[in-house]
Amino acid sequence: MKKFAVIQFPGSNCDRDLLNAALKAGAEAEFVDYRAASLAGYDGVLIPGGFSFGDYLRSGAMAAVAPVTKAIKEAAEAGKPVLGICNGFQILTEIGLLPGALIFNDQHTFISRDESLKIANSETLFTRGYGQGEDVVYPVAHGEGHYYCDDATYEKLKAHNQIVLTYNENPNGSRNDIAGIINERGNVLGMMPHPERALETLLGSDDGLKLFEEMTKWEANHVQIH
Amino acid sequence: MKKVELKVTLQQQVLDTQGEALNRAVHELGHDEISNIRVGKILYFDIDETEADNIDRIVKSLSERLFTNTVIETYEYTILDEVSE
Numbered sequence: 001m002k003k004f005a006v007i008q009f010p011g012s013n014c015d016r017d018l019l020n021a022a023l024k025a026g027a028e029a030e031f032v033d034y035r036a037a038s039l040a041g042y043d044g045v046l047i048p049g050g051f052s053f054g055d056y057l058r059s060g061a062m063a064a065v066a067p068v069t070k071a072i073k074e075a076a077e078a079g080k081p082v083l084g085i086c087n088g089f090q091i092l093t094e095i096g097l098l099p100g101a102l103i104f105n106d107q108h109t110f111i112s113r114d115e116s117l118k119i120a121n122s123e124t125l126f127t128r129g130y131g132q133g134e135d136v137v138y139p140v141a142h143g144e145g146h147y148y149c150d151d152a153t154y155e156k157l158k159a160h161n162q163i164v165l166t167y168n169e170n171p172n173g174s175r176n177d178i179a180g181i182i183n184e185r186g187n188v189l190g191m192m193p194h195p196e197r198a199l200e201t202l203l204g205s206d207d208g209l210k211l212f213e214e215m216t217k218w219e220a221n222h223v224q225i226h
Numbered sequence: 227m228k229k230v231e232l233k234v235t236l237q238q239q240v241l242d243t244q245g246e247a248l249n250r251a252v253h254e255l256g257h258d259e260i261s262n263i264r265v266g267k268i269l270y271f272d273i274d275e276t277e278a279d280n281i282d283r284i285v286k287s288l289s290e291r292l293f294t295n296t297v298i299e300t301y302e303y304t305i306l307d308e309v310s311e
Contacts, residue, residue: 058295061292061295065292099297101295101297101298103240103241104241104243107243108243146241148297
C-alpha cells in the first residue's frame with residue numbers, strides 16, 4: 001500500500017483534509033513535521049494549503065527554507081509524486097520545483113467559492129482518471145492565487161504540456177487562466193484549487209477524489225517524461 | 227557592525243494590487259497629481275561585518291535565497307551608519 005507524507009508547517013490548515021483525501025483514496029498517510037530531515041519511507045508528498053509561517057515576508061517564503069524542504073526536493077528528484085495545493089503550490093514555486101510565482105489576486109480580495117475548471121492535461125500521473133478537457137468543480141480559497149510567469153516560461157510550459165488545470169472563469173487574473181502546472185518530468189504538481197475539499201457529492205462535489213486515487217495507483221515506471 | 231537597509235519592490239511589469247488600490251484612494255481624496263504608486267517593503271538588520279565586499283556577498287546571497295523572490299521582485303540595499311555598541 002502507498003504511504004504518503006502530509007507536511008505540517010506552523011499555519012498549515014488544510015492538512016487534515018489532505019490526510020483524509022489520501023486515506024479515502026486508499027493510501028496510507030501520516031503527518032510529517034516541517035523540521036523533519038528525511039522523507040525516506042514515503043511514496044509521495046502532499047503539501048497542504050493554509051498560511052505557513054503566517055505568510056510572513058511572502059506566502060511560502062519561510063516554508064521554503066524549513067528543514068523538510070531539502071527532503072521534499074530529494075523526493076521530487078527521486079521521481080516520487082509531489083502535490084502542492086494552494087499554499088503548497090506557493091511553496092513549490094518558492095523552492096523552485098515549479099516555475100513562476102503566485103501574486104495577489106487582481107482585485108486584492110480573498111476568494112472562497114466553488115470554481116469551474118478544465119483538465120488541460122489528462123496524461124499526468126495525477127490526472128489520468130479524467131478526460132482531456134473535462135470540466136470539474138473544485139473549491140478555491142486564496143488571496144494570492146494569480147499565477148505569474150514571464151513569456152519565455154509560459155512558452156516552455158505550453159511546449160512541454162505542463163499546464164494541467166485551467167479556470168473556466170478566471171477569478172484572480174492568472175496568466176492564461178492557469179490554475180495548476182506540473183514540472184517537466186511530470187511528478188511535481190501544484191494547483192491553487194482544492195481537490196481535497198471536493199470528495200463528497202453531499203458536500204457539493206466529489207470531482208477531486210479521482211486525483212488522489214490516481215496518485216495512489218502511481219507506479220515508478222509509469223512516470224511520464226515530457 | 228553595520229546597519230543595512232534593504233528595499234524590496236515588485237518588478238515593474240508585475241501588477242501591484244496594493245499600489246493600484248492606493249492610487250484610487252488617493253484620487254478620491256482629490257490628489258490627481260499623484261500616480262504610479264508602488265508599494266514595497268524595507269528590512270533593517272545589523273551585520274557583524276565591516277568589509278563592503280563581504281557585506282555585499284552576504285546580503286545578496288540572503289536576498290536571493292530568502293528576502294526576495296527574484297521571479298517577481300527586485301531589491302537594493304544601502305549600508306547605513308556604524309552600529310554603536
